Amino acid sequence: MKDLLGLMGKAKEMQAKFQAMQEEIAALEATGQSGGGLVKVTLTGKFEMTKLEIDPSLLKSDEAEILEDLVLAAHNDAKGKVEAAMQEKTKELTAGLPIPPGMKLPF
Template sequence: MKDLLGMMSKLKDMQARMEQLQNELEATEVEGVSGAGMVKVTLTAKGSLKGLSIDPSLLNPDEAEILEDLIIAAHADARTKGDRLIQEKTQALTAGLPIPPGMKLF
């Protein structure tokens, strides 16, 4: 019974820390770049788009497809950084808990 109460206490503590982490990730921004920095995308670590910066030299109507590809690449770069950040913070939060490998909490 003592182990069960201890586990319940740990779970409650982890739940509070997970809520705090969720809020922190929503406030943390990551930046993705492409085209040697000519296109920049800013996302929250959770994936919400916060900003887009395009070098004026790319605003040629004849090269719209290139610009579209660069935006997509910058977004993917930022998303990868956000996912990596979530993984690192989640691992630190759940260290020592018996969670099966590969189980995603977010």
């Protein structure tokens, strides 16, 4: 019976830690860039774009396709950074837990 109570206590503790981690991740910001810094995109931990910076030299009507590609590349760069930060925070929280490989947390 003690083991069950201990397990329940650990489950509540993990739930609180996951809640705190989710709040921490939501507060994250990552900036991705492309074109050598000519285009920059800032995303939150919820993958919401909060900022877009475009160098004025790219604002030419005949270069719209290039600009579109650079914005997409900067967005993907920022998204990759947010995902890496989320993975690192999850790894820190679940260190030592017997979680099967490939299982993604938080659910």
